[in-house]
Amino acid sequence: MSSEKIIMEKNLNLNLKVWRQKNASDKGKFEEYKVNDISTDMSFLEMFDVLNERLNNEGKDPVAFDHDCREGICGSCSMYINGRPHGPKQTTTCQLHMRSFNDGDTIVVEPWRAQPFPVIKDLVVDRSAFDRIISSGGFISVNTGNAQDANAIPIPKDAADESFAAAACIGCGACVAACKNASAMLFVSAKVSQLALLPQGMPERKKRVMEMVAQMDAEGFGACTNTGACSAECPKEISLSNIARMNREYIVAELSSDSK
Amino acid sequence: MNWVIKMFSSTIGQKLIMALTGLFLCSFLVIHMVGNLQLFKVDNGLAFNTYSVFMTSNPVIKTISYILYFSILFHAFKGLMLIRKNQKSRPVKYAVQNGAANSHWTSRNMGILGTILLVFIVIHMSNFWYEYKFGHIPFTSYLTNMATGETKSSPMSAEYVQSNKLEEGITSNEQGQFRVVIVKDLYKEVEEEFKEWWIVALYVISMFAVGFHLYHGFKSAFQTLGVNHVKYNGLIKFLGTWVFSVLIPAGFAAMPLYFFIFK
Numbered sequence: 001m002s003s004e005k006i007i008m009e010k011n012l013n014l015n016l017k018v019w020r021q022k023n024a025s026d027k028g029k030f031e032e033y034k035v036n037d038i039s040t041d042m043s044f045l046e047m048f049d050v051l052n053e054r055l056n057n058e059g060k061d062p063v064a065f066d067h068d069c070r071e072g073i074c075g076s077c078s079m080y081i082n083g084r085p086h087g088p089k090q091t092t093t094c095q096l097h098m099r100s101f102n103d104g105d106t107i108v109v110e111p112w113r114a115q116p117f118p119v120i121k122d123l124v125v126d127r128s129a130f131d132r133i134i135s136s137g138g139f140i141s142v143n144t145g146n147a148q149d150a151n152a153i154p155i156p157k158d159a160a161d162e163s164f165a166a167a168a169c170i171g172c173g174a175c176v177a178a179c180k181n182a183s184a185m186l187f188v189s190a191k192v193s194q195l196a197l198l199p200q201g202m203p204e205r206k207k208r209v210m211e212m213v214a215q216m217d218a219e220g221f222g223a224c225t226n227t228g229a230c231s232a233e234c235p236k237e238i239s240l241s242n243i244a245r246m247n248r249e250y251i252v253a254e255l256s257s258d259s260k
Numbered sequence: 261m262n263w264v265i266k267m268f269s270s271t272i273g274q275k276l277i278m279a280l281t282g283l284f285l286c287s288f289l290v291i292h293m294v295g296n297l298q299l300f301k302v303d304n305g306l307a308f309n310t311y312s313v314f315m316t317s318n319p320v321i322k323t324i325s326y327i328l329y330f331s332i333l334f335h336a337f338k339g340l341m342l343i344r345k346n347q348k349s350r351p352v353k354y355a356v357q358n359g360a361a362n363s364h365w366t367s368r369n370m371g372i373l374g375t376i377l378l379v380f381i382v383i384h385m386s387n388f389w390y391e392y393k394f395g396h397i398p399f400t401s402y403l404t405n406m407a408t409g410e411t412k413s414s415p416m417s418a419e420y421v422q423s424n425k426l427e428e429g430i431t432s433n434e435q436g437q438f439r440v441v442i443v444k445d446l447y448k449e450v451e452e453e454f455k456e457w458w459i460v461a462l463y464v465i466s467m468f469a470v471g472f473h474l475y476h477g478f479k480s481a482f483q484t485l486g487v488n489h490v491k492y493n494g495l496i497k498f499l500g501t502w503v504f505s506v507l508i509p510a511g512f513a514a515m516p517l518y519f520f521i522f523k
Contacts, residue, residue, distance in 0.1 A: 017355075030355065083358030108356045115349050180359065180368055181346035183271070213270055222349035223271040223342050225367060226480040232362035241488045247272055248486030254267040 012038045012098060015106040016051065018063055021119050028119065030108075040099035044087060045070060045077060047098055064122040070094040072235065075170030078177070079123055080110040085174035085233050092172060092235045112173050114182035116219040129219040130171050130187060136215035137208035138191040140200050153199050163197035166190045168236040175230035175238070181222030186230035188216050189246035190238045196249055206253035213250055272484075274342055279481035281335040286478060286504060288328055289470075293511050300518065304413045305447025306402045312392065312446045313428060336378045343371045366476040373473040380466035387453055392446055399428075400445040406437050416442065454519035463516040467509040475505035 013036045021028030035054075038047050045067050052062035068076040072095040081087035087096045101107065111119050116129040167190070175186035192209050195201030201208070224243060231240045267273045295315065298308040315321055359368050366373065391397055399416040421428075421442065430441050454460055478500030482488070487496070 080354060083354065083356040084361055088361075110354055110356070113350050113352050113354055115351050178362055180350075180363075182349035183346070185271075213272055217271050220349055221271075222346035223275055224484070225346075225370060226476070226483045227363035227367035229359065229362040240483065244483050244486045244488030247276075247484055250270075250272045251267075251276065251486060254263060254273075257263075260263055 010040050011036075012040065012101060012103045012105070014038060014047075014101065014104070017106060017108045018122070019110045020063070020122055021111075023121060024118050038098050040097065042098045043070070043094055044079070044081070044096040044098065045094050064120075064124045066124050067094060073170060075172035078112050078125060078127070078173060080112060080177055082108055085112070085177035086172075086235055090233065090235060090237070092170075095235075112177040114173075114176050114221070116182070116184075116221055117173060117176065125173075127171070127173050129221075130173065130184070132219065133184070133188055133212055133215045134191060137204065137211035138195070140195060140204060142200075155198060159197045163194045166193040166197070166238065166242055169194075169234075169238050170236055172235065174233050174235060176221065178229040178233040179222065179224075180227060180229065181225055183224045183230070184216050184219070184221040185224040185243050185246065186234065186238055186240070188212055189242035192246045192249055193242045196245065205249070206257045209246060209249040209253050210257065213246075271345075274338060275484045277338050278335065278342070279484040281331040281338070282477055282481045284328075284331050285335060286474065286481075289504070289508055293508050296515060297511070299447070299450060299515055303411065304402070305400070305445060306411060306413070306441065308447045308450075309400065309443040309445055310430070310441060313443055316392070332378075332381060336374065339371060339374050364476065366472045367480070370473065370476060373469050376466065376469040377473060380462070380469070383462070384466075387459075388446065388449065391449055392444060397444045397446060397449055399426075399442055400448065402439075402441040402443075404439040404441070406439060415445070415448075450515075451519055451523050454516045454523070457520065460516040460520045464513045467513040470512070471505040471509035474508075475501060478504045 013034070016033040016035060017030045018033060019028060020031045033051055035047060035051050038050065042050070045065070048063060048065060055062045066076045066078050068074040070077075072092040075092070077086070077093035079086065079093045081093070081096070086093045088100050089096050109123065111117075111123045112125045112127075114125075117125040117127055120126050169187060169190035171187060173187070176182050176184050179185075192212060195208065196205055226240070226243070228240055231238060268277060295311055296308075298311055301307045315325075359365070396418060399418060399421045400413050401416055402411050402413045404411045416426075420426075426442055428442055428444065430439065454463075479496050482492075482496050
């Protein structure tokens with residue numbers, strides 16, 4: 001048996017059901033495609049590249065989807081695959097490989113569904129609601145000028161580690177997509193936590209959490225039922241303890257801030 | 261006051277209301293359970309009926325009970341409002357959803373479990389609370405010989421108690437050898453209700469709903485309050501699982517089953 005034959009045997013023939021929607025005002029519908037001879041070493045996005053190349057050659061409109069780094073760090077890719085954000089593995093769609101599927105599988109691909117994430121086209125949604133939440137308070141104010149000496153501010157190792165773990169959030173929105181309430185609590189809590197744990201975050205601590213929660217609510221995200229789906233699906237494994245921390249931060253800020 | 265309204269109308273604040281009222285209702289379940297254990301006492305209902313008088317006449321307990329009724333209604337109302345709000349956050353549903361892959365089914369069905377509980381509470385209160393307060397429950401008088409400790413009980417109609425101007429409560433005779441207790445016989449009412457198999461079934465099934473609701477609800481309330489700490493998480497999980505979703509529902513379910521089988 002030639003090595004080529006072995007590889008051929010590994011390849012998959014798949015049925016895709018993909019959400020197609022021309023623009024935000026279009027109703028949209030599922031379109032079915034057959035993709036054949038897909039290598040198990042391909043990423044999910046590369047499988048879509050194969051499909052799009054074919055659609056292009058046929059003079060049809062390729063499927064629009066978000067992607068950028070394809071290294072699992074930018075948070076661009078955003079497909080809801082067979083009922084789970086980023087598919088069956090706890091990773092980003094670009095890092096999901098076709099070996100996670102079996103020959104003959106039907107794969108249903110949908111965009112993130114949330115009122116604050118309107119569909120732009122096909123599988124692309126507008127996630128600028130996240131940007132508005134960040135700009136409402138997810139920052140620290142620093143003076144310009146010379147950079148401070150490294151380690152000039154003492155930070156406990158545990159706090160630094162926890163802050164770093166929260167800062168790993170890439171803002172992909174899988175938490176919102178996974179949540180039955182389309183709640184953004186995991187995202188917002190990661191962004192609140194990464195700064196609340198550090199001395200640099202202290203001056204704006206109360207204002208930050210109040211403004212970010214207010215913006216989160218204004219965008220129309222749902223409330224948290226603590227199902228844990230967000231954390232279970234998060235490609236960066238952001239912990240639910242961040243949500244508890246944000247609740248704490250919020251309650252304390254509301255009870256003790258100077259505003260009446 | 262503005263900030264209070266602002267706080268409790270945010271998504272976190274609304275969940276805070278759910279958590280606080282929910283934990284208050286959990287504390288009530290413990291009291292309700294412990295008190296009702298007196299149903300298992302083989303004394304023809306003397307202890308349970310005396311306890312019922314205390315629970316409905318003590319002013320502190322009466323005040324707390326009104327807070328309790330309000331909490332039940334508010335918890336249910338707020339919960340349903342939150343479901344509506346959350347549904348609005350996802351106007352277009354997914355065609356395929358695999359919730360089982362990332363969360364426990366109880367956490368995804370708190371609204372349905374809660375609605376079952378609300379219906380149960382209405383039935384339960386009309387069975388006993390309404391009957392006790394406004395229905396026609398016959399009286400029973402218990403005559404205890406203080407020397408021998410023997411108790412004799414005899415039924416009394418409500419009319420007899422009224423016409424003879426007998427007072428509910430505990431009275432001793434002049435010599436102090438006897439103690440007479442005349443009370444509404446709620447114990448008898450419990451006995452009557454739980455003769456029906458379908459009422460027993462309804463109660464037992466509802467206790468499963470209590471267990472599943474609290475399996476998620478108890479620990480979820482602490483998470484909402486911001487209590488998520490390596491030192492206490494184990495205890496919260498343990499209490500939520502073994503006490504509130506197993507022991508307490510099982511204890512409550514045992515009451516109708518006990519009366520149905522043994523009485």
